[in-house]
Amino acid sequence: MKKLPIGVQTFAEIRSDNYCYVDKTPLIYRLADQGKSYFLSRPRRFGKSLLLDTIAEAFAGSRELFTGLYLENHWDWDRRYPVVRIDFAGGVMRNRAELDETIIAMLRQQGLRFGIELEQRLAHLVLSELIERLHETSGERVVVLVDEYDKPILDNLESPELATELRDGLRNLYSVLKAHDAQLRFVFLTGVSKFSKVSLFSGLNNLEDLTLDKRYATICGYTQQDVEQVFAEYLEGVDLEELRRWYNGYNWLGEPVYNPFDVLLFFAKEKEYRNYWFETGNPSFLVRLVEERRYPVPNLERVMASDELLSSFDVGSLELETLLFQTGYLTIKERHRLGNEYFYTLTYPNREVKRALTGTILSALAKSAGERARYQMALYQALAAGDCDVMRDIFHAFFASIPHDRSFAPLTTWYRKNQLAGYEGYYASIFYCYFTALGLDVVVEDSTSVGRIDMTVFVEGKIYILEFKVVSKGAKTGSALAQIREKRYADKYRGQGEIYLLGVEFDKESRNIVGFEWATAQGLS
Structure with a gap:
């Protein structure tokens, strides 16, 4: 060998x-x-x-x-x-x-x-x-x-x-x-x-x-064919689709490629899926920019960028999207031509980057790594078991643990381009980071024939449909869950698994959950 x-x-x-x-x-x-x-x-x-x-x-x-x-x-x-x-x-x-x-x-x-x-x-x-x-x-x-x-x-x-x-x-x-x-x-x-x-x-x-020259898109990195042919003797017992989901996906307008560092360490470390590439860097500067600019983290699933934005930056003009793309935390999903101009849709390249980056952002809010780990383990178990009451308690405890000076305050200036406007963008970011850091499949602004679901989460045959709302102090809760039911968001996923509807409402003054109501697709709990 x-x-x-x-x-x-x-x-x-x-x-x-x-x-x-x-x-x-x-x-x-x-x-x-x-x-x-x-x-x-x-x-x-x-x-x-x-x-x-x-x-x-x-x-x-x-x-x-x-x-x-x-x-x-x-x-x-x-x-x-x-x-x-x-x-x-x-x-x-x-x-x-x-x-x-x-x-x-x-x-x-x-x-x-x-x-x-x-x-x-x-x-x-x-x-x-x-x-x-x-x-x-x-x-x-x-x-x-x-x-x-x-x-x-x-x-x-x-x-x-x-x-x-x-x-x-x-x-x-x-x-x-x-x-x-x-x-x-x-x-x-x-x-x-x-x-x-x-x-x-x-x-x-x-x-x-x-x-971004298509002819040289693969000059650095391994293509799927490279991995399957050159490293054939190392592939025994490897699920190629899982390997692709974890480490492939970097795209510079040509065939997507793997990061070589990930592939080599994966084979060298007894084929364990770990954040090999991510752990060699320190994205703390980028995380601080996310906080300072109130960037809605769920929007990283789908970032729109112009050709000019991707092409260059300078010390006096540091655009977050440019930095995330050039440093490898985002990659090109699609290119669009409008007249004589090109525009790009960016997204995470693969599972490693998505779960590791959102986990790092989450750690910037948590008091300690141990606290975050305890919450995450309990959350996954609750999701897998369909225990929405435990899920509510976990998020309530987490929001209560965030000191005001460590949150994305002042929240009133939250990034206004977010479709989850105002405070909702902040709260949705916390939920999103928790789910993606666990490696779960998450769809943000999930399209249906009658509107967009704020967030859909898939775990072990269960589908969670979430709607977020911010309410005034003392206001009646229940509108978030009511919207899910009235717009029949669950219809999109009928027959695909056990469906849970979660309406989550926040008080902007206390910065915590004041309404967490849930139902299965068959009835209210």
Whole structure:
């Protein structure tokens, strides 16, 4: 059985020691044959570094590493190009001076690999000198590969002034690539985000953006065919549909792909379904944005975004939808064309991301992880047993436990684009996070022939139909359940399982449940 390349950093190590390897070299050939300067945005842990390492070995002429791969017989191995690697993956830059020192040290080390001692003292001039001297000494044009081009900025988004300072330093560096275009054979920049050309690439406007290019949608990540063919010997006992639901689903306008990190760890960890990719990151900044902007969490099921919103962002204009998409917490579900403009529907890529992200948001409200775990376990048992009274007690206790200064207060400013308007959006978010963090199937704004159900939840053959309302203090309750019954929402699911109707009403002053009435589809309890 071949080994899995977990923890292996370079293409050379993988190809020299009998590792499983998905062949992306046909796409590399097309890039080198049809163009010259490229940019690719993909989330973390998607194989961007390995892609650049593979490109580097090809241009360096390491033919022995490509035995059995497409490039073995589709590459000019008689030519060897000098390759410059710039990698910001390691460490965190805390000021502009530190960034410049890191760049200079990196480039000087690159020069020494070719026997060149660089004399310049400013970061952008050091890169310029390195390109000129490599071109002169080798007689070949230079290949420049930049990995995690944006990491110094992303590491400091919570300090906008510092992030802007680092952005300006990087812009100065990348402008050199445009100035030396005639001496360059191939340029490839990768990162998580896509900054606007005005803010970061003003001097490098010749980059071809591959991020949403259908031809290269699978250049990072594994397709379903890749998993079934390359990892066939590991698939014994694996439910392929369950594997797909958990880890596949990332879409950049082509065939959806798996995150490689998830697949490799799934096979390495005795085929346990866990949040492998999610646990390697820290979405606390995104969670704070959700809170600060009163974003209705159920709306993450279906986010509408323009082409401009997806394409770029800058330090001074951080759109939550853009960040969630570029960091991999949302992906493209559909693309729509209206006139000459494109619009996108975004959603979670898979079960791992959906349950883990909503669980993290829920944890931001809970007093402790232990408290959240107790509530969740009891809630699942109540749902599976059809015990709506216990469910009511769990949510009542949870809302009562949220200190006012830790809620999404002031609730009166709750995100107004939410269809569950005002306070209802806040309360619906809590219910939604609880259900999705348990891994349950949840439909938000569930369409019927007579209206939309606020939320539908499916668990172990049972179907829960929920309607939320906010009432004034002392007002009569019961209207939420009455609406479900009057509009016959249950008719959509007749014959598909045991149906429960839940009308949940909240008092905006006490911020808790004042009405929790339920019925089966056959009668009121």
